Amino acid sequence: MKSSSVEQLILDLYAQHSTEEAHFTAQEVYHHIKPRLPSVNQSTIYRALERMTRAGKVSVSDMGLGAAVYEAVGNEHHHHLVCQECGRVQTIKDESVGRLFRQIERENNFEVLTNHLVLFGRCHACRSKSDPD
Amino acid sequence: MKSSSVEQLILDLYAQHSTEEAHFTAQEVYHHIKPRLPSVNQSTIYRALERMTRAGKVSVSDMGLGAAVYEAVGNEHHHHLVCQECGRVQTIKDESVGRLFRQIERENNFEVLTNHLVLFGRCHACRSKSDPD
DNA sequence: CTGAATGCAAAGACTTTGCATCAGC
DNA sequence: GCTGATGCAAAGTCTTTGCATTCAG
Numbered sequence: 001m002k003s004s005s006v007e008q009l010i011l012d013l014y015a016q017h018s019t020e021e022a023h024f025t026a027q028e029v030y031h032h033i034k035p036r037l038p039s040v041n042q043s044t045i046y047r048a049l050e051r052m053t054r055a056g057k058v059s060v061s062d063m064g065l066g067a068a069v070y071e072a073v074g075n076e077h078h079h080h081l082v083c084q085e086c087g088r089v090q091t092i093k094d095e096s097v098g099r100l101f102r103q104i105e106r107e108n109n110f111e112v113l114t115n116h117l118v119l120f121g122r123c124h125a126c127r128s129k130s131d132p133d
Numbered sequence: 134m135k136s137s138s139v140e141q142l143i144l145d146l147y148a149q150h151s152t153e154e155a156h157f158t159a160q161e162v163y164h165h166i167k168p169r170l171p172s173v174n175q176s177t178i179y180r181a182l183e184r185m186t187r188a189g190k191v192s193v194s195d196m197g198l199g200a201a202v203y204e205a206v207g208n209e210h211h212h213h214l215v216c217q218e219c220g221r222v223q224t225i226k227d228e229s230v231g232r233l234f235r236q237i238e239r240e241n242n243f244e245v246l247t248n249h250l251v252l253f254g255r256c257h258a259c260r261s262k263s264d265p266d
Numbered sequence: 267c268t269g270a271a272t273g274c275a276a277a278g279a280c281t282t283t284g285c286a287t288c289a290g291c
Numbered sequence: 292g293c294t295g296a297t298g299c300a301a302a303g304t305c306t307t308t309g310c311a312t313t314c315a316g
Binding site for chain 1: 271272273274275280281
Binding site: 062081083084090092094096097100101103104105107108109110111112113114117119120121122123124127 | 195214216217223225227229230233234236237238240241242243244245246247250252253254255256257260
């Protein structure tokens with residue numbers, strides 16, 4: 001099936017950014033697309049993102065921003081560490097995560113579809129600042 | 134520091150449920166507390182939950198309900214598998230998750246504070262139904 | 267022609283906030 | 292009296308939805 005023009009623009013947006021850093025809220029996607037397609041409406045963005053999520057083209061997750069973030073689904077899975085104090089986001093590539101998911105699938109008879117793990121905590125800088133162990 | 138009466142009622146609510154199943158949205162907490170403390174206001178619940186989260190008494194996570202869910206922080210960490218098709222929630226206790234978190238902490242110099250992992254996917258029943266591998 | 271995608275406007279849901287009041291120390 | 296907690300009402304965001312229109316096959 002051919003993608004709608006909006007879907008293509010969304011994919012272009014992701015293509016313009018490094019895979020690991022490209023995670024946008026629906027609102028951010030909207031503000032990026034709007035200048036390229038001035039007639040576009042917010043609801044169209046929400047509907048396109050939902051369609052693409054169902055189709056496995058993008059994944060959605062909660063990074064603690066009060067809004068869902070979407071990113072393109074690529075071959076390389078990666079995960080994020082979000083600092084609750086300074087908001088810094090670190091990207092980690094960790095095969096261990098995939099291994100754990102496979103193990104959980106086996107042990108629980110459950111197909112894990114989450115492919116983007118977001119963990120919250122405190123980054124090194126914030127730990128050094130407030131609580132020098 | 135002494136807890137406010139609202140905090141105590143919230144803790145009571147969690148005490149009344151098995152630790153593993155007690156995850157409520159702020160709205161659900163409100164509707165549980167309201168009959169016990171009719172004067173209570175929604176904003177008080179939100180403020181109490183935020184305070185308790187900061188104090189490490191409850192943890193917050195996104196279970197795909199469109200609202201944050203809060204649960205009491207206990208000694209035993211547990212995690213949830215949420216079926217995207219039927220909504221079923223499975224609880225898993227998995228030391229592997231804790232081990233992975235510790236490993237991520239070491240490798241990334243980051244203190245992981247997330248202690249409740251939520252993974253989305255398809256449960257056994259839904260897999261059998263729609264896609265008998 | 268028919269189903270999917272879109273625009274538009276409105277509504278819905280969750281959450282936050284400013285301000286006044288109240289309670290505890 | 293001061294600080295934190297609460298009530299109240301309003302606003303702010305994010306997101307969904309109903310309906311009419313347009314687009315593609």
